[in-house]
Amino acid sequence: MRNLILGISVWLLCAASSLAQPLSYTKDIQPIFTERCVACHACYDSPCQLNLGSGEGVARGASKLSVYNGARLKTQDTTRIFVDAFGAPAWKEKGFHDVVAQKEQQVALLGRMLQLGKEQPFEPNKRLPEKLDISIDRINQCVTDTEFDAYAAAVAHGGMPFGVTGLTPEQYDTVQAWLKQKAPIDWKVWQPDAYEQQQIAKWESEFNKIGARESLVNRWLFEHLFLAHLYFPDSKEGRFFQIVRSRTPIGEPIEVINTRRPNDDPGLKFFYRIRPVPDVIVHKTHITFELNDEKLANIDQLFYQNNWVNDKLPAYGAVQSANPFKTFEAIPAQARYQFMLDNAEYFVRTFIRGPVCRGQIATDVIRDHFWAFFQDPKHDIYVNNAKFRKESTDLLAMPGQFDDLGDLYHSWKKHRKIRNEYEDLRREYYSYAEVADWGHIWSGNDNALLTIFRQHDSASVRKGLIGDVPQTMWWLDFPLFERTYYELVVNFDVFGNVSHQAQTRLYFDLIRNGAEVNFLRLMPPETRKTYLKSWYQRAGKIKAWFDYTDIDKKTETALALPEEGAREAFAQQLLMRFEAINARADYINRCYTGKECFNPNLDQEMADTEQLLSEIASIPAKQLPIINFLPEASILRVQRSDASREIYSIMRNRAHTNVAFMIGESLRLQPEKDSLTVYPEVLSSYPNFIFNVKTYDMPEFIRLWKSIKTQQDFTQMVDRFGIRRTHPAFWFYFHDVAAHIKESQPIEFGVLDMNRYENL
Structure with a gap:
């Protein structure tokens, strides 16, 4: 016993001695922030704009202004790190306040936030208190030093890290010691x-x-x-x-x-x-x-x-920004389009991971799961027909350059009108063009086939055709592809006011409609109206009549698809004809026979696992009620008998009567038709929850998923297999998901976001 006490004393002395030594921000502090803080404090959606991914971000501090504000009446000054200012004094002039400076004998604001979190720990792997708002739409108070005491008294569990297992004792002591040393930042x-x-x-x-x-x-x-x-x-x-x-x-x-x-x-x-x-x-x-x-x-x-x-x-200028087709018309259209096609996944990723970053402004207008592919440049009339290009270029101008609130309706009305004029002109030209066949679909490389998932206010894209045959598909030509890029990326101002953001959202609705209607050209003419009606149900019918132009119901297709089940037949032929460039085979979600629903290259242990997972894939919630309790993007961590693991994404695909309106999504949901896509990869930057299951427990896990009908049933399952925000090893499991990306696709590795991790 004496030796034990002596050993502990020596360790404490050594620890105290090491913390008394000058600490390096780069070597000692940034690794802690990267492990425990960056998952929330990065990008434009950092709470209080406190970005802890660099010394510059720490020195910049926090702001009471939120970047994401779809209701602001005035455009906000930009506050982009590494762009708009450099150094704490410059950021202070822009309204940021220090979080690491000690004032007299008072602990720095960051230290006090960490201390509050340490003093109010959560019960291990239990749900967070109901009153604690962890939603991304919560109002962050972004307190200063003088406001902290009132904040701590009002929000007992408002310490940092927020709503999650905190720092280790060693990490906590290190950060506090660094703050006491006046928070030197040696970062470069x-x-x-x-x-x-x-x-x-x-x-x-x-x-x-x-x-x-x-x-x-x-x-x-x-x-x-x-x-x-x-x-x-x-x-x-x-x-x-x-x-x-x-x-x-x-x-x-x-x-x-x-x-x-x-x-x-x-x-x-x-x-x-x-x-x-x-x-x-x-x-x-x-x-x-x-x-x-x-x-x-x-x-x-x-x-x-x-x-x-x-x-x-x-x-x-604004006129040039509104119409890149006019600005760059001297560059051959074929060159511009081909460059985008060759790198199509990159460009679609910019729609999702770009300035939107938190993208409900854009994602409200898309389905939860769909496939996208592209017209071959040789069969794109904008690329090849100079007469059409000359007549249509001026009609491709986009809104959003002028954001006067009083002009919102007139701007939208103007751009809707010229967009529909373009669609009418396009439909006329294609009615005289060569009838579309399989050669009209571009197949130049593995960027040709993409799958997009929406997770409420975020989304993701992957090469290849993943999941069951979707309700809608997009067939993009050059004008559709380029307009999407300029509307959502180049011309989108995340600091813009409500007028700018509304114009962006409304016009993107027209782009989506254009991509869907273009896909209909591949369907038998007699089926097109039926498909369109299924996409625009209820109030969507009014929107389709009021905002969109007519579709082509006469021009034939050369694909020879059956009238009954044309979409499904198209999907099956697409998969067969383009198998060589389909970047991701899917053995789980389209296994309708129930025989061998697993990757044939797997060992028996994981083959059995995937076979079981196929039993919950692509089944409507009417038959699998657990879907009603699941978040948008869950991660399943399957632990093998040798302690290694595999990672699967479980994506909830919410069904809608239509996606044509900016508000009222809850009124357009069809929960009985929701389904799951299960895939052996990380398919979202924002995991909503993690389940950890050993392979020998998989039969029981799947049995439970198939039997759950009530919230109580679901909670009991989460108690057994779930990794809640309060789990003692939460950070291990959370970062292990990203580690899987690093192992399988090292170039794509990055710290994942936990702002959307739910309190199941």
Whole structure:
């Protein structure tokens, strides 16, 4: 006993001694923030804009203004980290307050928040108190030093980390010791190595070529790559770059030009530069794009092989931003479209992980699960028919450039009118064009087939056709693809007012409708009206009549599909004909026979697991009531007998009578038709819950899922298999999900977001 006490005393002395030594933010503090804080405090949706993914974010502090506010009447000043200001004094001028400074003998605000969390722990793996609002729509008080005492008295469980298992004792002591040392921040942006500098020089040279043609192409490329996390094939793991506009030329330190949008006027003289992505990589904003020699050669071939002429550069401004088809009309449309097709997953990811980041503004307008594919450039009339291109380009202008509240209705009415004029013109031209066959669907690489999942206010995309045959599919041509990109990415201002955001949402509704209607051209003419009615039920009928133009009910298709079950027959042929480029086979969700519903390459233990999982996939909630209690995106962690694990996503696909309105979604739900997609991969940046099940418990787990009918049944199942926010090992399980991404797709690895992790 004496030896034990002596040992503990020595350990305590050593620990105290180590904490008395100067602590490094980079080595000692950022790893703690990355493990326990960044899951909430990253991107625009960081509570109180407190971004803990870098020393710059910590020094910036917190703000009472929320970035996400769809109801604000005035456009808000931009507060983009690494863009709009640098250093604590500059951020203070923008209204941010310090969270790490000690005032007199008072513990820093961050330290007091952590202390409050430590003093009010939660019961292990039990539900959080009902009164504790953990929703992402909660009102964050964002208190200052002087407001903290009142906050702590009012919100006993409002300490940090919020609503989740806290720091370990060692982590807590380390952060508090660092704060007592006046929170020194030795953080610096990492620097490229020799190989990366060589690659940067090569690409900066490409992006800054001299000439009117070259300048126009590079402007287009910048507007399409400004969100990308660029990487080089032989870079060190986890090192990414981004392209920016700088006042300084190649070879000099970068001075970022902080325009509100990437297509705003940068000034008279600027240069495209490549700089490191400085903060912790988080999955929800991680949009990867490889820069390699093949891409470089492809850009030169696509954009410069034809002897097209450009003798002047278009101006910058609202008119040019509204219509990129007009701004970049000198660049061959085939080149622009082909570049987007070759990198289609990247571009669809920008819709989802881009400036929206928390995307209900956009996601309200899409189904919970659908497939997307593209028209072949050889059969896109905008690409190939100069007469149609000339007649239609002016009709492709988009709203959102002017955000006066009084002009909202008139702007929307104007753009709806010209969009429908475009659709009428397009329908007329296609009625005389070659009848669509399988060759009209682009199949150039594995970007050709995509699956999109919506999870209420977020979404995800993957290459390949995942899940059961969806209710709707999108067939995108160049004007649809490019307008979606500009409406949701380039022209979308996350700091914009209600008018701007409403115009964005309303016009995207028209784009979705255009993609669905284009898909109908592949269906037998006599089925098209029936399919359209099934997509726009109840009040959707009024919206379809009032806002959309007519569909083509006469022009034939060359696909020879049966009238009965045409959509399902199309899906089966699509899967067979494009099997070679379908990036993700799905053995679980489309296994209608119930015989071998598993990946044939699996060992017996996991094959048995997938066979069991197929029993809950693609079944309506009317037959599987547990779906009514499940969140949007659950993670199933299956632990093998050797203690290794596999990760599956369980996506809840909510059914709707229509998705044509901005509000009132609950009135349009069809819960009895909800279903699950089960897939062996992480399909969301925002896990809503984690279940941990050993393989030998899988039969019982599935039996329970098939038998649950009440909330009490569901809670008992969660008690047994669930990893609640209060689980002692919560952070291990949460980060193990991201670890699976790192093992299987290391380039795509990033810290996952837990702001939507539910209190089941």
